[in-house]
Amino acid sequence: MKYQSQKVALGFFAVALALFAVQVTLGLVLGWIYVEPNFLSGLVPFNIARMLHTNSLIVWLLLGFFGSAYYLVPEEAEREIYSTKLAWLQLAIFVLGTAGVVVTYLFNLFDGNWLLGNEGREFLEQPRWVKAGIVVAALIFLYNISMTVLSGKKTAITNILLTGLWGLALLFLFAFVNPENLGLDKMYWWYVVHLWVEGTWELVMASILAFLMLKLTGVDREVVEKWLYIIAALALFSGILGTGHHYYWIGTPGYWQWIGSVFSSLEVAPFFSMMAFAFVMVWKGRRDHPNKAALLWSLGCATLAFFGAGVWGFLHTLHGVNYYTHGTQITAAHGHLAFYGAYVCLNLALMSYALPHLRGRDPYNQVLNMASFWLMSGGVVFMTFVLTFAGTVQTHLQRVMGMSYMEVQDQLWIFYAMRFGAGVAVVLGAVLFIWAMAFPSREIIEPGQVPAE
Amino acid sequence: MSRDLPGEPLIWVLILSELAVFGAGLVAFLAVRLTDPAGFLEAQSHLHRLSAGINTLVLVTSGWFVARATQGRIWPNLLPALALGAVFLGLKLVEWADLASRGISTETHAFFTFSYLLTGFHAAHVLAGMVLLAVTGATGSRPALEAGAAFWHMVDLVWVLLFPVVYLV
Numbered sequence: 129m130k131y132q133s134q135k136v137a138l139g140f141f142a143v144a145l146a147l148f149a150v151q152v153t154l155g156l157v158l159g160w161i162y163v164e165p166n167f168l169s170g171l172v173p174f175n176i177a178r179m180l181h182t183n184s185l186i187v188w189l190l191l192g193f194f195g196s197a198y199y200l201v202p203e204e205a206e207r208e209i210y211s212t213k214l215a216w217l218q219l220a221i222f223v224l225g226t227a228g229v230v231v232t233y234l235f236n237l238f239d240g241n242w243l244l245g246n247e248g249r250e251f252l253e254q255p256r257w258v259k260a261g262i263v264v265a266a267l268i269f270l271y272n273i274s275m276t277v278l279s280g281k282k283t284a285i286t287n288i289l290l291t292g293l294w295g296l297a298l299l300f301l302f303a304f305v306n307p308e309n310l311g312l313d314k315m316y317w318w319y320v321v322h323l324w325v326e327g328t329w330e331l332v333m334a335s336i337l338a339f340l341m342l343k344l345t346g347v348d349r350e351v352v353e354k355w356l357y358i359i360a361a362l363a364l365f366s367g368i369l370g371t372g373h374h375y376y377w378i379g380t381p382g383y384w385q386w387i388g389s390v391f392s393s394l395e396v397a398p399f400f401s402m403m404a405f406a407f408v409m410v411w412k413g414r415r416d417h418p419n420k421a422a423l424l425w426s427l428g429c430a431t432l433a434f435f436g437a438g439v440w441g442f443l444h445t446l447h448g449v450n451y452y453t454h455g456t457q458i459t460a461a462h463g464h465l466a467f468y469g470a471y472v473c474l475n476l477a478l479m480s481y482a483l484p485h486l487r488g489r490d491p492y493n494q495v496l497n498m499a500s501f502w503l504m505s506g507g508v509v510f511m512t513f514v515l516t517f518a519g520t521v522q523t524h525l526q527r528v529m530g531m532s533y534m535e536v537q538d539q540l541w542i543f544y545a546m547r548f549g550a551g552v553a554v555v556l557g558a559v560l561f562i563w564a565m566a567f568p569s570r571e572i573i574e575p576g577q578v579p580a581e
Numbered sequence: 582m583s584r585d586l587p588g589e590p591l592i593w594v595l596i597l598s599e600l601a602v603f604g605a606g607l608v609a610f611l612a613v614r615l616t617d618p619a620g621f622l623e624a625q626s627h628l629h630r631l632s633a634g635i636n637t638l639v640l641v642t643s644g645w646f647v648a649r650a651t652q653g654r655i656w657p658n659l660l661p662a663l664a665l666g667a668v669f670l671g672l673k674l675v676e677w678a679d680l681a682s683r684g685i686s687t688e689t690h691a692f693f694t695f696s697y698l699l700t701g702f703h704a705a706h707v708l709a710g711m712v713l714l715a716v717t718g719a720t721g722s723r724p725a726l727e728a729g730a731a732f733w734h735m736v737d738l739v740w741v742l743l744f745p746v747v748y749l750v
Contacts, residue, residue, distance in 0.1 A: 358594050365598050383687050383698050390605045394598065 129485040131202040133209035138486050139219050140195025141479050145562050147188035147226065148472075152551075152558045154181040159551040162544040172234070179233050179246075179253050185467065186251070187226055192475030193332055194218070197273055197289060199482045200339045205280025214272045221265040225258040232258075249313070251321055252303045259303055266297040284353035285335045285342070288360050292331030299323050311379035318374045325470070326370055326437075330363035330398055333433070333474050337402060340426045340481055345413025355405045359398050366394035376447045377454060385447040392445045399438035399470075406430035419484065421497040425477030428505055432469025440465055440512065452527045457540070458519030465512040468505075476501075476561060483565055496564035504557030511550035518543035592728040596735045599706070603699070603739045607746055610695040617691065624692035625748070627685060629676045633748045636672050637740065639665050640707075644737040647714065647730045655726065659718045662733075666711045673704050696747050703739055710736045 129135070154177050161167050161174050168177070202209055209215060231237065232255055238244035246253050254262070270293060277286045302319040338356045342349060372388025406427055417423065440462040444453040453459070484491045518540045526536045614621045643665035650658035677697075687697045710733045717729035 354590065357591055361591055361594055362598065365595070381687060383694050386606065386609060386694065386698060390602055390609070393605065394601060397598070 129488070131208050133212045133215075134199050134202050134482075135486060136209065136212050136215040136219075137195040137199035137482060139216065140191050140198065141483065141565075143219065143223060144188040144191040144195060144475065145479075145565065147184045147191070148558060149562060151181055151184040151188060152555045154184065156548070156551045156555050159544070159548040163541070163548050176233050176236075180230065182251055183229060183233075183253065184226075187222070189467075189471045189475060191219075191222060192471075192479070193293070193329075193336075194269055196336055196475065196478045196482075197269075197293065199478065199486070200336070201273055201276050201286055201289070204283045204286045204339070205277050207276055207280035210272050210275035210279070214268050218265045218268040218272070221261050221268070225254075225261040225265070228261075229254055229258055247306070249306065249317060252317065254303075256304075259300075262300065263297075266300065270294060270297055283349070284356050285338050288331050288338075288356055289335035291360075292328045292335065295328035295331065296324055299328060314378045315375070315380060318371055322371045322374055323368070325466075326367040326392075326395060327364065329471065330367060331360050333429075333470055334359040334363065334398075334402060336474055336478055337406060337426060337430065340422060340477055341406060341409040341413075343481065344415070344417045344419065344423050344426065345409045346415030346417075347409045347413050351412075352409065355401070355409075359401045359405060362394075362401055363398040366391055366397055370395045373445050373447070373450070376450055389446045389448075393442060395445075396434075396438040396442050399434045403430040403434040419481055419491040419494075421491065421494045421501070422477055422481035424498055424501050425473055425480050428501055429469060429473035429477050432465060432473060432505065432509075434469070436462065436465030436467070436469035436512070440516075443516075453519065453523050456519045456522045456526070457515045457543075458523065461512045461515035461519055464508060464515065468508040473505075479565060493564040496560055500557045500560035500564060502557075503560060504554050507550045507553030507557055511547050511554070514543045514546045514550065518547075589724075589728050592731055596731060599735055599739070603702070603742070606695070606699050606702070607742065610699065610746065613691050613695070620690060621692045624690045625696075627680065627683070628696065628748050629679070630748050632672050632676050633744055636669050637744050639669050639672070640737050640740050643669070644734055647733045650718070651723070651727050651730045655718050655721070659714060663711055663714060666707055666714075669707055670704060673700065673707075699743055699747060703736070703743055706736045706739070 157168065157172070158174065158177050158181055161169075161177070165174075198209060198215055232244070232246055233253070236246070238255070239246065241255075243256050245255055247255060247259075252259075273293065274290065277290060299320055302316045305316040305319075307313050307316070334356055338352050341347060342352050368391075369387055370392035372384045373392040375384035375388055407430070410423070410427065444450050444458050444462065480497055521543070522536050522540060525531045525539060526533060643662045646658045646662035646665070650656075650662065680693075685693055687694050710729075713732055714726075714729045717725040720726070
């Protein structure tokens with residue numbers, strides 16, 4: 129760690145990991161509700177648990193991004209962070225907002241209240257006061273980070289990272305646009321939901337990956353930057369009009385079916401480039417960095433993002449296919465692997481890289497960390513497969529044969545049972561990761577002797 | 582990127598992406614046409630072939646001026662190129678206005694969904710290309726202008742593919 133102010137990242141990572149634990153625990157609860165539908169139906173109904181599952185995911189990923197930015201921007205800009213006080217204030221606002229959200233959802237407080245009540249729009253359910261708090265915290269963050277970058281060295285990594293972060297904050301403003309007309313409501317809703325994960329977040333992902341590759345492989349900055357600009361260009365080129373793949377069936381004009389199909393098919397390109405980038409950098413790199421865990425997470429991130437976001441996204445993005453698969457378990461399969469590969473792994477990769485520096489230790493507990501990668505990734509990949517099979521069966525029975533929704537759900541029980549098993553592996557992996565990060569012990573596997581030739 | 586390629590690698594990434602999009606659009610158009618050849622033919626007869634034919638000459642000539650601008654003097658060649666770009670857009674607007682006045686919209690028939698979409702996207706690129714040429718020309722830098730010219734030739738190339746497929750065949 130070169131700059132003292134990088135330490136604020138620790139606070140963000142700690143809260144992020146705590147919420148990660150909450151998120152996967154609720155995931156497990158939801159997985160069990162699919163198997164045993166009456167489980168907790170009186171105490172924490174499915175819709176509430178799902179809100180908490182998705183909201184905590186988004187918030188912890190954002191906190192991870194903020195922490196990552198606070199960690200890497202000083203190193204790139206060669207400056208201390210403009211104000212660590214502002215960073216802590218920002219984190220405090222987020223914690224308060226998150227607590228408010230959890231309490232409001234769990235006890236359904238202030239129902240219908242304009243300011244305090246749950247807004248009821250999927251993923252953007254947060255009460256208005258929390259949304260306002262998010263905007264204030266985001267502004268504090270952007271001010272803080274931008275001031276740091278402006279006074280220091282500007283690199284391609286910070287340029288793309290800041291573009292992504294400014295973009296995601298500005299797009300969040302559409303969370304306040306909530307027209308009466310449900311079609312229009314959905315249209316603006318995707319400006320946040322889609323243009324985050326398939327636009328601005330990709331820029332954040334590309335720049336953080338570029339930072340990790342720069343540090344871990346020792347490839348020249350010039351080479352890394354060229355890749356970074358190309359990936360960013362591909363992401364925006366395909367992702368922005370790719371929003372059209374959400375406009376197939378919401379009442380928007382028919383030409384969106386073609387715009388959406390063509391552009392969202394190309395969304396594979398940035399994810400493929402990120403995977404190619406990561407592997408080419410590792411092959412070309414001359415540096416044998418001791419932090420193997422960070423490298424494993426980085427390569428895992430690029431690979432699983434390509435499959436989850438790229439391949440599983442393409443699977444149901446053409447409108448002729450989506451006509452049948454829309455809203456089935458195919459979507460759930462894609463959602464899980466895409467979020468895990470692209471954004472969960474990305475955050476865990478940067479944490480694996482940064483924490484040893486932040487805590488003043490050499491890479492520690494690599495073995496547990498790497499075991500957690502395989503356990504978690506294995507779990508999510510298995511879950512993706514069973515949900516894909518469930519979705520295929522569901523699509524056929526429900527959309528082709530015309531069976532009723534609940535009848536079909538009975539047929540999917542076996543897949544849901546297996547998904548629960550996969551979920552147990554993910555939770556264990558997450559616990560292992562958090563343990564490996566939080567409680568450093570000095571276990572390092574010594575390299576074996578290379579036999580003489 | 583190879584040393585023989587003029588301009589920045591980024592402009593080539595953009596050009597390849599654009600070709601992928603227009604290519605996919607044309608393939609989709611041809612595929613959907615297979616489902617209703619007669620309907621597509623009937624719908625096509627409402628388009629303005631003469632105007633589009635003139636526009637082909639206009640755009641190709643403009644491309645010639647741009648190529649000269651990269652070799653010789655910039656503005657004496659770039660200005661006519663830009664003017665021809667404006668003529669292209671003008672004729673396009675007249676065509677669309679006439680179609681619209683006859684009540685033909687993107688929803689009238691699958692043919693029109695595609696023809697509006699493809700030519701509309703293309704026209705947006707003509708406009709973007711004009712801005713790009715003006716900006717790169719104003720920098721006075723040859724490599725920058727070459728990047729602008731490469732984009733403009735792509736716009737040219739796409740039209741030469743769109744014109745026969747959408748208007749003639």
